[in-house]
Amino acid sequence: MKAILSSAVVALSLAAPSMASAETLRLLTWGSYAPDNLVKMFEEKYPDIKVEVTFSNNEEMIAKLRATGGAGFDLAQPSHDRIYAAQLEYDIYKPLDLSKIDTSNMEAKLLDGVKANTTIDGELYAVPHQWGTSGLMADKSMAPDLAGWGDLCDPKYKGKTSMRLKRTILLGTAFAMGEDPFAAYSDLDKYQGILDKVADKLISCKDNIKAYWKGGDDLSAMMLSGEIVASETWDSTAYKLYAENENIVFVPPSTGALAWIDTFAFPRKGKADDAAYKWINFVLETENVKLMSASTGAMAAVKGAKDLLPDDKKAAVNAAFTDDDVENLQFFANIPPGVEDMEGKTLEKIKAATGG
Amino acid sequence: MSRPVAKDARNLALILLFMPFALWILLLIVLPHIGMFVLSLKEKVAPRVYEYGFDNYINFAQEPIYWNTLLRTGTVSLLVTFLALLIGFPVAYYIAKIAGKRTKGALFLLCLIPLWVSDLIRAFGWILLLRETGVISSALQASGIINTPIEMLYNDATVVMGLVYTVVLFMIVPLVSTLDGMNDEMIEAGYNLGGNGFTVLRRIIIPYAMPGIVAGCIVVFMLSAGSYLTPILLGGKNSSWFTEQIYDQFISRYNWESGAAFGFVLLLFTSIVVWLGLKLSGQTLSSTVAKS
Numbered sequence: 001m002k003a004i005l006s007s008a009v010v011a012l013s014l015a016a017p018s019m020a021s022a023e024t025l026r027l028l029t030w031g032s033y034a035p036d037n038l039v040k041m042f043e044e045k046y047p048d049i050k051v052e053v054t055f056s057n058n059e060e061m062i063a064k065l066r067a068t069g070g071a072g073f074d075l076a077q078p079s080h081d082r083i084y085a086a087q088l089e090y091d092i093y094k095p096l097d098l099s100k101i102d103t104s105n106m107e108a109k110l111l112d113g114v115k116a117n118t119t120i121d122g123e124l125y126a127v128p129h130q131w132g133t134s135g136l137m138a139d140k141s142m143a144p145d146l147a148g149w150g151d152l153c154d155p156k157y158k159g160k161t162s163m164r165l166k167r168t169i170l171l172g173t174a175f176a177m178g179e180d181p182f183a184a185y186s187d188l189d190k191y192q193g194i195l196d197k198v199a200d201k202l203i204s205c206k207d208n209i210k211a212y213w214k215g216g217d218d219l220s221a222m223m224l225s226g227e228i229v230a231s232e233t234w235d236s237t238a239y240k241l242y243a244e245n246e247n248i249v250f251v252p253p254s255t256g257a258l259a260w261i262d263t264f265a266f267p268r269k270g271k272a273d274d275a276a277y278k279w280i281n282f283v284l285e286t287e288n289v290k291l292m293s294a295s296t297g298a299m300a301a302v303k304g305a306k307d308l309l310p311d312d313k314k315a316a317v318n319a320a321f322t323d324d325d326v327e328n329l330q331f332f333a334n335i336p337p338g339v340e341d342m343e344g345k346t347l348e349k350i351k352a353a354t355g356g
Numbered sequence: 357m358s359r360p361v362a363k364d365a366r367n368l369a370l371i372l373l374f375m376p377f378a379l380w381i382l383l384l385i386v387l388p389h390i391g392m393f394v395l396s397l398k399e400k401v402a403p404r405v406y407e408y409g410f411d412n413y414i415n416f417a418q419e420p421i422y423w424n425t426l427l428r429t430g431t432v433s434l435l436v437t438f439l440a441l442l443i444g445f446p447v448a449y450y451i452a453k454i455a456g457k458r459t460k461g462a463l464f465l466l467c468l469i470p471l472w473v474s475d476l477i478r479a480f481g482w483i484l485l486l487r488e489t490g491v492i493s494s495a496l497q498a499s500g501i502i503n504t505p506i507e508m509l510y511n512d513a514t515v516v517m518g519l520v521y522t523v524v525l526f527m528i529v530p531l532v533s534t535l536d537g538m539n540d541e542m543i544e545a546g547y548n549l550g551g552n553g554f555t556v557l558r559r560i561i562i563p564y565a566m567p568g569i570v571a572g573c574i575v576v577f578m579l580s581a582g583s584y585l586t587p588i589l590l591g592g593k594n595s596s597w598f599t600e601q602i603y604d605q606f607i608s609r610y611n612w613e614s615g616a617a618f619g620f621v622l623l624l625f626t627s628i629v630v631w632l633g634l635k636l637s638g639q640t641l642s643s644t645v646a647k648s
Contacts, residue, residue, distance in 0.1 A: 059607045066610070089403040089610070166608070211510040212593050218483075225489040227507075337403050344609035348601070352421045354594050 025275040035295035065092040070268030075276040095123035126263035128301035133257035137233040149176035153205035163232035175255040182333035236297035239316035250320035396616035412617035429598040433580040448531030510592030527572035534568025571644040
């Protein structure tokens, strides 16, 4: 056993340097953000570049880059609110050169938003790629009235709702209680006050929850089987379920769906910047945006992105969003240093509380 | 080791044989632990500014949520260990003493087969069986035993069951190997001297199997307290597990320093429990784990 393991370790350590040759583009991204067909097309267009994809999520991306000081990957895709503080604390990204990216097709509002969020000392660290929202999902045949974050705690749906015990639900609940958590980011004492109120609310709500979901798969299973009738969700998960059951729709909460933008950012010790720029420009091409959106289920940060969605997704978006809902979007604000810790502690408190 | 210029060829051979083991221990166990320990003594005071101190450990002691979770993890793991022993012992006894030579191999293989599938897949198997719309609930409904679906997932009993299922093999293996070495005549002598089944079990078999029992319990307790997937996937909204806290510290809260401290707290805690167990059962590590 030991011999097998140690030889595996040796094999890995031997293999690692050879992967890092200059022609390799090492992508650190979300599941479904690098569909096989696109990668293949890219490699055919640029035969000297080989793409290697690692799937991850926001927290793990930052943890991976922090572990190596920004080495090991050439292009990462954290959300727009995960750049500023992570850069200040761990110095894991490097500035990018906007002139090397074709921004003519980009949705100006999103580009400006990301610029505002990720410019540090005059240097820009990220450009937008895909965006979407977090909100609610309901089975209209069983929970037709669901409208706001707080409705998940409505005793009417006792034992039939779910949420993910992460920061999204803290922020959503704060909005539902009439607070503006993003405005309170500048005054952390005030924010702690809001978090305490949110914790009390969510602890008393615990009885109403069937289980906290952990990933898109267990949420989908609970929703499709009818074990729950409403949940906090990512919009893309709701759109996928809409294709299977038209009663399941995404519901932008009355206080506004929370919008995120996944970006392109350059890890500090990335070695294939040119290849990375090529990939960014490649996936921004209109034809490729279609393929990308079909895979991610999210909208690209380009003009007219909705029309580039596949038909079933377009129908799901139209069933969910009115123009007012789009106006009402709340973009995630930059997370200042220290907030993750406060929120983490609040989440632990909720998880550890025994029922309400 | 810096001067491997051994005059004696036997010495050289010994050093070479010892090298992989020494490197393994040093590079993959000692060094990472030293790194983690140093990390656990760091404390973040501002972005990119750190100070050394015991604050991470003090924070742990001051926050009831943390040590309650640790105690909970320990208690549940002890329960898992006990249940695994209760289930594993008869199985091991049957394999070692009652089954014929050929059945023995086959039975042992049957015990091993679940191990060929990863923890994750096995946890998903349980989820499919136990959920409200799952196999068992549907079957019970179809047979008319219950009218409304029942939820068997997302509670502590499911976690305990899942863990027992995952670890019971590590109880069976050392027990079989100890019981295998036991001479059948000892049991016969017990009966000849007028002992009944219970007396023979209590006075002869269990004392003989003690090293195996303790070894199995140590391994099972450690595996259970350190497991992550099973409690996360099968546990409900109230079931916190300490490894989950460590993951959260590292990943969600970017607080590696406190995560490292938690790791050491868990290591210390499980070590103390094992030490207590050895003291109470009058065994030593060399007579149990090292032996089997």
